[in-house]
Amino acid sequence: MSSAEKIAAADLANLSVVRYPDPRLREVCTPLEVVDEAVGVLAERMLEVMFADRGVGLAAAQVGVTVRLLVASPSFDEGDRIVLVNPRIVAEDGWEEMEEGCLSFPQIFCKIKRRKIVTIEALDLAGQPIREDLEGFAARVVQHEMDHLDGRLLVDRMGQLAKLAHRQALKQLEADFVGG
Ligand SMILES: [Zn+2]
Secondary structure, eight states: OOHHHHHHHSOGGGOOOOOTTOGGGGSOOBOOSOOOHHHHHHHHHHHHHHHHTTOSEEEGGGGTOOBSEEEEOTTOOTTOOEEEEEEEEEEEEEEEEEEEOOTTSTTOOEEEEEEEEEEEEEEOTTSOEEEEEEEHHHHHHHHHHHHHHTTOOHHHHOOHHHHHHTHHHHHHHHHHOOOO
16 A cells, blocks of 8 residues: 555544554565555644643554654643655764653553764655754663554563563553453
8 A cells, every 4th residue: 555545544633552563563664655645634733632631743654654754842832843755864973872652551650771972854735855963761661662663662662671570561452452
């Protein structure tokens, strides 16, 4: 399916966050071929879902639309909105370990090591190329959401100890999942 077909197939008025182990979270997402009005509507709906669920970032795969689009608000301020279409990391520097959560893994928080500084190239909602230098928490949020674009999840970044510590919570999510 093309990105446009995936967006057209989505019920944009009723998006909700899909949880681990939904198989859509494991897909390598499709690049957006065009940045049109439908992409803008999807991004707007994703921001609404993200703020409503008290998240600071959300990838389209997390609402079941497996395209390379992410939204974020590292300060959790309605005025602070990052929307990235087809983002890629073009430079990175340093490492930092911090506690991190994910709307698709409710109640699970664990320390994850990520790049401290990243430079991102992407398209904005006007289809124009943008370049952003991000540091600290903002860099972390965008790296986390970019993981989702490749089907990579919090559980893949956890160390053995964290996996053990969260074994029950992970099992519960697996038991709660009604898939298909
Ligand atoms: Zn996540």
